[in-house]
Amino acid sequence: MFTSSPTVYIEPEVPDPFLIDDSDDSDEESAEVTPTESQHVLAQVPLVPVAAPSSPNPFGSPLQSQNRNKDVPPPPLQSDSDEEDAPELYVPGLCIPTMFLPIPNTDPLTTLLNKYIHPPDKRPVRDLTGEWQRTDFHTLVMSNRWRALARMARDRIVTSDPEDLTLILGLWYLRLSSLARLRLFNQTTAECTNLFSLINAIEPPATRAWLYERVLPFELEVMHARLKYWTGDHMAYLDALYALLHKCKTRSRRAKGEPTAVAMWKERGARICLILASQLMEMKDYAAAAKLLEPLCEQGDGVTSPAMRSALARIYLQSGNLARAAHHIAAVAADASTPPPMKEMNAALLAAAEGDWEQASELLRAGVLEENPDNYTAVNNMCVALLSQGKLKEGIEVMEKALKASPQSVVIAEPFLFNLSTLYELRSATAIENKRNLLVEVAKWSGDGLKTTCLKMPTT
Incomplete structure (x- = not known):
């Protein structure tokens, strides 16, 4: 029998769901950005948003923050003649506020x-202004x-x-x-x-x-x-990407004699090929994706790209063609320029595809994580290998250790969160409480844009 009335949590009034982009009280001095600063700003933003699969890949994409210092050929400098030939171009419509929608x-x-965190004071403060x-x-x-x-x-x-x-x-x-x-x-x-x-x-x-x-x-x-x-028009998307690939090839041929421009257009073409391969894999056309990337494994003068070969091997693994995958993994292992962690990761993925989960977890532990415990891709794959061996408790411990060590890096990785949530559901009857705690950590560190379905917590 209750001795006092139960606590009732009253939600605060829901705010206006849209930002007002026209603010009158902004600090004009702090808003000043020079063109040089803006160009530096743009160089740090990821160039191409890549499609995520409908459910997180257990061997998902790299979990570390992206390498903002990636070696990319710089755009060619414009000559004085280019500036002289430039037409008069004035497009004030680009700066009209009505071009934008409220966020x-x-x-x-x-x-x-x-929905899940009560009382309200336990919810992390998030800035959505x-x-x-x-x-x-x-x-x-x-x-x-x-x-x-x-x-x-x-x-x-x-x-x-x-x-x-x-x-x-x-x-x-x-x-x-x-x-x-x-x-x-x-x-x-x-x-x-x-x-x-x-x-x-x-x-x-x-x-x-x-x-x-x-x-x-x-x-x-x-x-x-x-x-x-x-x-949702994926075929039209492929057509548009192939048109961009054709443009890269045409501009690269036209720039013959200008090494910087040729390198830039070749690099852009390679990126378009990777986007195309990603889309083809999402459409389950693994043969077309592999055929597209095969020529990129050799980059001029017979020089092999270990990273490209590894990506191609993983396509073959996902399609079930273990023989072709093993061929490319062996080529990467024989390349003296390949970093040892890449070789061990490839070997672990091949072992997992062959069903040897114990060998896969040992390769990841000894070959990758002992030297680089911050390799969260390896941590995620180790979790999958341990789960496949029925070692749920050990898998949870490995992932929670990584979460405590570097929450800001881990909580933005949707495959990692999906796998940890799955382990909680399989391991304990208190899964919902564990997932609530995980939700709080995610809210503290993830920032904006997380695909929340990876937490496996329904909103309705």
């Missing part, structure tokens, strides 16, 4: 917190604050000089890629459509062609192709 100031993670003026760009990127980055890009665009097209289009890419990271795909599609409708209306056609060739960031063209994926 929702709530997300699925907040919904989960409101999009305020960016008092934080430096590096901090915003490293903390996955894509909402603030999208707001920053919009604020900078509407206050920019319309004649500075290079800066404006670079900021447009930052805006759209940040929206995509927030998984606001409908909004990304709408704003990207607005942008390209304006660009494609530029007259005369020669001026428009010059803009595409000389000014428009290639990443924006990739983003524009991506719209077809978000609308």
Whole structure:
């Protein structure tokens, strides 16, 4: 019998679900960004958003933060003659505030917190306002604050000089890629459509062609192709990607005699091939994906790319062609330039595909994690190997240790969270309590844009 009435938690009033992008109290001095700083900003944003599978891959993609210092050929410098030949181009419509939509100031993670974490004071404080003026760009990127980055890009665009097209289009890419990271795909599609409708209306056609060739960031063209994926038209998406691949090949041949330009277009072509292979794998066309990547294993003068061979081997593993996978894994192992952890990871994946889970876990433990305990891809794969051996308790301990050691790196990795949630469900009757604790950690460290289904906590 109750001696007192049970505690009732009253939720606060739900706020307006949209940000107001026109703020009058922003700090103008802190909002100043020079063109040089903006170009540096754009270089740190992931170039191409890649499609995630419908359910997390147990051997998922790398879990560490992306290498922002990746060695990419720089774009060729424009000569004085290029500047003299530049047509007069003034497109003020690129800076009109009505080109943008308001950003929702709530997300699925907040919904989960409101449903599962009580009392409210146990919920981590999360900033969904999009305020960016008092934080430096590096901090915003490293903390996955894509909402603030999208707001920053919009604020900078509407206050920019319309004649500075290079800066404006670079900021447009930052805006759209940040929206995509927030998984606001409908909004990304709408704003990207607005942008390209304006660009494609530029007259005369020669001026428009010059803009595409000389000014428009290639990443924006990739983003524009991506719209077809978000609308569910995957065949049209493949057609758009193949058109971009054809452009890379054509521009590379046309730039013959300019080593920097040739290297740049070849690198872009290789990235398009990887995006195509990813899409083909999602469509279960493993043979086409492998055929596309086979030529990329040899990169000029017979030089082998271990990373590309490893990626190709994993496609063969996923398709069940163990013989071809073993062939490429053996080639990588025989290459003296291949880092030892890559060799051990490949061997572990092959052992797992052959059903030798004990050998796979030993290769990951001794060959990768002893030297590099921060390799969270290996930690994730170790969890899968232990789960397949029925060692649930040990798998949970391995993953929780990684979570405590570097929560900011781990909680943004959806395959990791999916596997840990699965282990909780299989191991204990108190799984819901463990997943609540995991939700709190994710809310503290993950920032914006996490696909919350990986936590396996229904919202309804």
